[in-house]
Amino acid sequence: MKQNTQCVHSGSYIDRTTGGINTPVFTSSSFEYMDAPENVYPRYFNTPNQKAIIEKFCALENAPDGLFFSSGMAAISTVMLALLGAGDHVVLQKDIYGGTHHFATAEFERFGIDYSFAPNDAAGIENAVRANTRIIYIETPSNPLLLITDIEAVARIARPRNILTVIDNTFATPINQNPLDMGIDIVIHSGTKYIGGHSDICCGAVVASRPLIAKIKAVAANLGGNLNAGTCYLIERSLKTLAIRVERQNRNALEIARRLEANPNIDRVYYPGLKSHPGFEVAARQMRAFGGMLSFELQDGKIEPSRFLKKLALIRPAISLGGVESIICAPVATSHAKLSAEQRAGLGITDRLLRLSVGIEDVQDLIADLEQALE
Numbered sequence: 001m002k003q004n005t006q007c008v009h010s011g012s013y014i015d016r017t018t019g020g021i022n023t024p025v026f027t028s029s030s031f032e033y034m035d036a037p038e039n040v041y042p043r044y045f046n047t048p049n050q051k052a053i054i055e056k057f058c059a060l061e062n063a064p065d066g067l068f069f070s071s072g073m074a075a076i077s078t079v080m081l082a083l084l085g086a087g088d089h090v091v092l093q094k095d096i097y098g099g100t101h102h103f104a105t106a107e108f109e110r111f112g113i114d115y116s117f118a119p120n121d122a123a124g125i126e127n128a129v130r131a132n133t134r135i136i137y138i139e140t141p142s143n144p145l146l147l148i149t150d151i152e153a154v155a156r157i158a159r160p161r162n163i164l165t166v167i168d169n170t171f172a173t174p175i176n177q178n179p180l181d182m183g184i185d186i187v188i189h190s191g192t193k194y195i196g197g198h199s200d201i202c203c204g205a206v207v208a209s210r211p212l213i214a215k216i217k218a219v220a221a222n223l224g225g226n227l228n229a230g231t232c233y234l235i236e237r238s239l240k241t242l243a244i245r246v247e248r249q250n251r252n253a254l255e256i257a258r259r260l261e262a263n264p265n266i267d268r269v270y271y272p273g274l275k276s277h278p279g280f281e282v283a284a285r286q287m288r289a290f291g292g293m294l295s296f297e298l299q300d301g302k303i304e305p306s307r308f309l310k311k312l313a314l315i316r317p318a319i320s321l322g323g324v325e326s327i328i329c330a331p332v333a334t335s336h337a338k339l340s341a342e343q344r345a346g347l348g349i350t351d352r353l354l355r356l357s358v359g360i361e362d363v364q365d366l367i368a369d370l371e372q373a374l375e
């Protein structure tokens, strides 16, 4: 099946009792065990509603197995704590989600886990590898500058050294990019973003080989970051429209990026679908389309960012991303607020940088809103 069909049909529970078309919400946290092949319990990640969304999502990521978590950070922290121990070293690309950056810097030391932040390019990552490196962790496109890391090049560095590769695929979604097909071992998503897609769910997902998921699942059952049946059902409903939403968001974002790039009040636009973007060629090779996220810098000294944000009428300044509605934020005040000014400068995140999460609205209305606020 192709992706739109997988979104609608993969993983659906066939309800023989009523013939209903949808997966029922199985509310039980207690299940009979005597004639069952395994003990079913929400924290074992094996209730029917948990299985339905995993099966659908694995189809989309072309993955053998997976897990859904109660947040993206639950997914990220569980993967790291499951696969790392005292004395191990992790290489993280330096442009990663602020929360992941904070997780590493705030928690790793207590567990005896060593880490390095490396430039996003394969050479920089290779240089940071040590004899005790267990994981290389990348994110592409990255937040908030939409930098592109060459996925196959990273896999080629890791494979011969027996280093596991982990990617945060949140910005791309499985509709635009399938990293397992490019040699990556573990794919993580903050499902709070495009997977949920309506700004009303917090969840995370991990997909990988069966043995890796078995290893992660054993630790996940101890850490307890599972989801309840009601949220699983909302995710299942959201996934049915994932491809159709993302396709529209891809188109809208490309159009807006081109318009902003031509606007004299904008200094710079970061969107991997623009030929001016340094990652354009790699992105064109490893992504089916360039996604719904873009960032731009208001012209220096001319437009005050908070004044611009208040002038927007349709696009609301709000935290998070990936919903059907377009929202905008200043990373300096949101995703990267926990970093020091020095750390932000090192990442190239200025006070004039704004990150736009493009929704599924009519693109003319979005462009009109941006242009009137710039005027």
Ligand SMILES: *Cc1c(COP(=O)(O)O)cnc(C)c1O
Residues within 6 Å of the ligand: 071, 072, 073, 074, 097, 099, 100, 139, 143, 168, 170, 171, 189, 190, 191, 192, 193, 202, 203, 204
């Ligand atoms: C939001 C986000 C996360 C964290 O996910 P939560 O669901 O907020 O825990 C991780 N990575 C990226 C790229 C994100 O945007």
